[in-house]
Amino acid sequence: MSDAQEIFPPVEDVESQIARDLARRAALVTPLVALVIGLWRGPDAALAVVFALGLLVGNFLLSAWILGYVARQNPGLLMGVTLFSFVFRLILITVIGLGIKELDLVDWPVFCITLIIGYFVLLVWEMRSVSFSLASPGLKPKPKEIWE
Amino acid sequence: MHTVITLLANDLGPSLKSGLGSIGYGLAAIGPGIGIGMIVGNSVQAMARQPEMSGTVRTTMFLGIAFAEALALIGFVLTFI
Numbered sequence: 001m002s003d004a005q006e007i008f009p010p011v012e013d014v015e016s017q018i019a020r021d022l023a024r025r026a027a028l029v030t031p032l033v034a035l036v037i038g039l040w041r042g043p044d045a046a047l048a049v050v051f052a053l054g055l056l057v058g059n060f061l062l063s064a065w066i067l068g069y070v071a072r073q074n075p076g077l078l079m080g081v082t083l084f085s086f087v088f089r090l091i092l093i094t095v096i097g098l099g100i101k102e103l104d105l106v107d108w109p110v111f112c113i114t115l116i117i118g119y120f121v122l123l124v125w126e127m128r129s130v131s132f133s134l135a136s137p138g139l140k141p142k143p144k145e146i147w148e
Numbered sequence: 149m150h151t152v153i154t155l156l157a158n159d160l161g162p163s164l165k166s167g168l169g170s171i172g173y174g175l176a177a178i179g180p181g182i183g184i185g186m187i188v189g190n191s192v193q194a195m196a197r198q199p200e201m202s203g204t205v206r207t208t209m210f211l212g213i214a215f216a217e218a219l220a221l222i223g224f225v226l227t228f229i
Contacts, residue, residue, distance in 0.1 A: 012203060014203050014206050014207045014210070015206065015207075015210045018207065018210055018211070060214070063210075063213070063214070063217075064210065067206075067210060067213075071206055075192070075195065075202075078188060078191075078192055079185075079188050079189060082188045082213065083181065083184060083185060083188075086180070086181065086184055086213075086217065086220075087181075089217075090177060090217075090220055090224075093221070093224060094173075094224060097224065097228065098228070101228065108228075108229070109229060112225040112228065112229045113225075115221060115224075115225055116218075116222055119218050119221055120218060123211070123214050123215060123218070126211070127211050130207060130211065
């Protein structure tokens with residue numbers, strides 16, 4: 001057993017839990033948003049919403065998998081791997097984004113705006129949930145306690 | 149003079165715009181890089197001080213990293229929109 005594993009006790013894979021929770025929320029929201037945007041701006045815009053939210057969820061899942069794996073295997077590498085993962089995912093997002101733009105498959109402005117707004121909405125939604133339950137389960141108010 | 153400027157703008161316009169966009173994207177990635185470095189550095193320090201809290205620290209760290217990355221994503225979008 002390495003020194004790092006002796007210092008850090010085994011912990012659950014919190015990053016993947018967060019990313020899966022976020023993906024579940026995105027899966028709930030995507031059809032509705034795609035339908036509304038599609039009715040407003042056409043099928044290209046609906047496809048743009050699906051692609052943008054898919055790219056966001058893929059980015060979160062990949063990030064969670066990399067960070068969770070490194071944190072469990074060797075926390076000493078966390079710093080370097082996080083920064084390299086950031087650069088790698090940034091390049092990946094750029095390549096995929098430019099590919100989508102070059103192929104002219106989707107409504108590009110809708111794709112870009114969905115990317116930004118979707119990112120913040122999903123993240124704030126998840127942060128709200130985490131602050132109530134995942135990180136601090138003891139803080140989540142129970143209905144019984146509220147009425148007592 | 150005006151003609152020269154117009155000619156330069158017409159010839160160099162698209163490539164200049166593309167080049168400036170790339171520089172802007174690169175500059176936009178510096179801030180999140182510094183932010184992520186600070187977040188992870190402090191998280192590693194917190195985990196070293198209190199290993200029993202590493203789950204909570206990693207949860208907060210992951211969300212902090214995601215928020216910092218949003219700035220780079222904004223840079224990407226503003227470059228290509």
